[in-house]
Amino acid sequence: MSFLDYFISALFLQAGYNSALVAIGAGLLGLSAGSAGAFIFLRKRALVSDAISHATLPGVGIAFMIMVAFGSDGRWLPGLIIGSAISSAIGLLMVEWITRKTRLTEDAAIGAVLSVFFGFGIVLLTVIQTMSSGRQAGLENFLLGSTAGMLISEATTIAVAGALAAAFVFLLRRPMTLVAFDPEYAATTGVNVRNIDLAMMGLALIVTVIGLKIVGLILIVALLIIPPVTARFWTNQVGLMIGIAAIVGGLSGYIGAVLSAAEASLPTGPIIVLIAFGFFLFSALFSPLRGGLASALRHQRFQRRVHRRQGLLSLARREPIYDGLTLRILRRSGMIRRDGVATARGRIAAQKAARDEARWAIARRMLPDDSAIERYDGLTPIEQMMTPDQIAEIDRMIAAQQGAKA
Amino acid sequence: MIDDLITALGAEFVQLSLTPIVIGILAAVACALPGNFLLLRRQALIGDAISHVVLPGIVGAFLITGTITAVPMMLGAGVAAIVAVVMIEIVKRLGRVEPGAAMGLVFTTLFAAGVLFLEITDTSSVHIDVQHALLGNLESLIWFDAEGWGSLLDPVALSTLPPQLPRLAIVLVGIGLFILLFWKELKISTFDAAFAEAIGIRTRLLSFALVVATAIAAVAAFDAVGSIIVIAMFVCPPASARLMTNQLGRQVGWSVIFATISAILGYVFAGYGPGWFGSPFAVSAAGMIATISGIILILTCLFGPERKRTGQRAEA
Numbered sequence: 168m169s170f171l172d173y174f175i176s177a178l179f180l181q182a183g184y185n186s187a188l189v190a191i192g193a194g195l196l197g198l199s200a201g202s203a204g205a206f207i208f209l210r211k212r213a214l215v216s217d218a219i220s221h222a223t224l225p226g227v228g229i230a231f232m233i234m235v236a237f238g239s240d241g242r243w244l245p246g247l248i249i250g251s252a253i254s255s256a257i258g259l260l261m262v263e264w265i266t267r268k269t270r271l272t273e274d275a276a277i278g279a280v281l282s283v284f285f286g287f288g289i290v291l292l293t294v295i296q297t298m299s300s301g302r303q304a305g306l307e308n309f310l311l312g313s314t315a316g317m318l319i320s321e322a323t324t325i326a327v328a329g330a331l332a333a334a335f336v337f338l339l340r341r342p343m344t345l346v347a348f349d350p351e352y353a354a355t356t357g358v359n360v361r362n363i364d365l366a367m368m369g370l371a372l373i374v375t376v377i378g379l380k381i382v383g384l385i386l387i388v389a390l391l392i393i394p395p396v397t398a399r400f401w402t403n404q405v406g407l408m409i410g411i412a413a414i415v416g417g418l419s420g421y422i423g424a425v426l427s428a429a430e431a432s433l434p435t436g437p438i439i440v441l442i443a444f445g446f447f448l449f450s451a452l453f454s455p456l457r458g459g460l461a462s463a464l465r466h467q468r469f470q471r472r473v474h475r476r477q478g479l480l481s482l483a484r485r486e487p488i489y490d491g492l493t494l495r496i497l498r499r500s501g502m503i504r505r506d507g508v509a510t511a512r513g514r515i516a517a518q519k520a521a522r523d524e525a526r527w528a529i530a531r532r533m534l535p536d537d538s539a540i541e542r543y544d545g546l547t548p549i550e551q552m553m554t555p556d557q558i559a560e561i562d563r564m565i566a567a568q569q570g571a572k573a
Numbered sequence: 574m575i576d577d578l579i580t581a582l583g584a585e586f587v588q589l590s591l592t593p594i595v596i597g598i599l600a601a602v603a604c605a606l607p608g609n610f611l612l613l614r615r616q617a618l619i620g621d622a623i624s625h626v627v628l629p630g631i632v633g634a635f636l637i638t639g640t641i642t643a644v645p646m647m648l649g650a651g652v653a654a655i656v657a658v659v660m661i662e663i664v665k666r667l668g669r670v671e672p673g674a675a676m677g678l679v680f681t682t683l684f685a686a687g688v689l690f691l692e693i694t695d696t697s698s699v700h701i702d703v704q705h706a707l708l709g710n711l712e713s714l715i716w717f718d719a720e721g722w723g724s725l726l727d728p729v730a731l732s733t734l735p736p737q738l739p740r741l742a743i744v745l746v747g748i749g750l751f752i753l754l755f756w757k758e759l760k761i762s763t764f765d766a767a768f769a770e771a772i773g774i775r776t777r778l779l780s781f782a783l784v785v786a787t788a789i790a791a792v793a794a795f796d797a798v799g800s801i802i803v804i805a806m807f808v809c810p811p812a813s814a815r816l817m818t819n820q821l822g823r824q825v826g827w828s829v830i831f832a833t834i835s836a837i838l839g840y841v842f843a844g845y846g847p848g849w850f851g852s853p854f855a856v857s858a859a860g861m862i863a864t865i866s867g868i869i870l871i872l873t874c875l876f877g878p879e880r881k882r883t884g885q886r887a888e889a
Contacts, residue, residue, distance in 0.1 A: 208670075208674055211674075213671065268880070270815070270882040271815060275612050277618060279812055279867065282801060282808060282809065284867075286805055286864050286867070289707070290843070294847075311688060386681050388677055389682065393681070433689065433693070434688060436685065436688075437686070438689065441682065441689065451667055451668065457669070
């Protein structure tokens with residue numbers, strides 16, 4: 168079977184029970200990571216999860232040693248998960264403790280905890296490598312993740328834990344949203360901000376430890392960060408954003424697991440991360456709300472309006488126009504002829520623009536504090552901002568002025 | 574007892590341990606120096622991001638040149654570091670996201686790309702792998718031709734020093750000079766960027782220069798000791814030093830002392846420590862150096878004279 172055939176059959180869960188389960192597990196993991204990450208992102212603490220994930224390593228090592236000491240081969244996944252959860256919880260509390268008790272800032276605490284815990288974990292791994300009992304081979308897979316040779320029981324553990332984490336996010340979504348946007352207000356409404364913060368980070372911790380096996384501890388943080396950043400491009404609403412982040416995370420995990428199952432030599436973690444980045448890149452370029460393309464188009468449209476307006480005003484004042492872009496825009500919309508003389512349509516449009524400008528000038532003097540006036544940008548026709556009565560009033564004043572001059 | 578010490582510091586020590594210790598110290602200090610300013614500018618995690626993107630940098634350099642000689646590797650890593658900094662800036666602006674998220678997005682993506690390139694291209698003929706990138710190979714940087722302390726004066730033996738040693742020494746001198754020459758500018762722009770701007774210091778250029786110095790330190794140190802030490806040394810010694818004093822000059826001094834202690838103790842514990850417990854195997858020196866720097870940080874967090882924020886009561 169070719170790679171593509173296999174990929175397509177795996178994508179639709181036709182490539183065997185085991186790989187289907189792994190793919191579903193990775194999908195559920197991504198789903199919970201995306202939605203939990205959304206809150207952490209909104210709380211602006213994305214990199215705390217980096218400390219959490221690196222801090223899992225000593226726990227993996229110690230759990231392995233303890234299990235070997237009790238005579239097992241040290242590879243029982245729930246045991247390793249519990250060990251890593253304990254050590255990353257210690258890491259998280261250390262970050263908290265350092266920022267609260269000393270004058271060091273959170274980023275310094277994060278950097279210190281992640282490097283020291285990781286370094287200590289590596290020390291333990293080198294100790295484990297010299298141990299004569301236990302099956303240590305493959306322990307380093309926790310660094311980068313691997314689905315090759317994953318047991319069905321392991322895939323089930325991950326799938327169930329991922330679903331539980333997603334359910335937790337759903338239950339805590341209201342207080343977490345409140346704390347993410349306005350911790351002071353949340354405190355006044357009786358929400359315990361510190362506990363909710365800890366719950367948020369606890370969710371990141373759960374996602375991290377169940378993701379260790381599939382994504383690996385160096386890259387799991389990407390699954391918490393990239394989906395929410397991607398989702399932010401598409402919406403300004405919290406609920407939608409969390410949903411989109413969950414979908415992006417879920418799809419990345421699912422597709423990534425399928426791809427790496429189809430090509431067993433590829434490590435799973437990097438593939439999942441790069442797929443998530445693909446979603447990000449697409450959103451950053453093509454999102455209608457904040458994407459690069461949309462912004463560029465908006466900018467161009469604005470530029471054209473400015474040039475058109477200024478060109479028409481120049482026509483009305485019978486001033487010569489030199490700017491190439493202005494000339495092109497006026498010519499293309501039939502306001503001027505090829506030799507630069509205004510057409511009949513152009514003269515009407517120019518007069519209208521000039522009248523609009525004069526009305527705005529009066530309006531700004533008359534009502535300096537009006538909210539409509541504050542939005543004056545030199546482009547919006549006054550009819551869109553003021554009532555016919557107001558405009559009639561302005562016209563009377565213009566007439567009076569001209570009468571006074573005459 | 575004295576005899577023990579003499580044999581411990583004898584020819585074998587010079588051959589096997591002297592160069593790794595010196596290289597460890599040079600790498601630790603080279604990272605700790607710019608780390609002081611990154612810490613105060615709340616950019617401590619830039620070091621983290623840069624050391625993650627070193628891997629894709631060297632893999633990229635390998636893909637282009639097909640060799641693993643030092644110069645293209647270091648160039649590749651340097652380019653990757655600059656690419657990462659620019660990408661972080663773009664993501665920050667375009668997505669209007671906080672710097673931490675932008676950083677996390679960029680360095681994980683680049684690291685993932687590096688790992689993937691490593692896996693899909695045939696690098697079996699050469700020795701680069703993820704483990705090596707993370708852990709370095711401090712223990713293997715031994716000085717074959719040394720016959721004892723006298724070799725330090727022997728030009729023939731000196732010429733066979735591991736190349737990482739002179740390279741790191743040069744980098745350290747360069748970074749030291751940069752900090753010394755721009756001391757006043759760095760200090761002012763770190764503590765009061767607006768004032769620095771007002772008296773004509775080009776703060777953005779200076780920030781960029783600092784990031785470049787950081788990248789150079791990261792790349793040079795990474796080659797010898799792996800990225801764990803790099804991250805730990807950017808953050809831990811300066812953070813510990815920050816809790817010791819309120820003066821920038823003294824802080825830098827303390828950070829150098831802490832970095833040196835971490836490197837020496839870390840190497841000694843990793844190499845000889847297991848023997849004290851009757852194990853014939855050494856543990857990772859890089860990991861141990863990071864661990865020692867963490868222990869120093871915990872101690873200063875508990876006892877450092879300036880550990881509190883101003884206005885916070887000492888007992889609080």
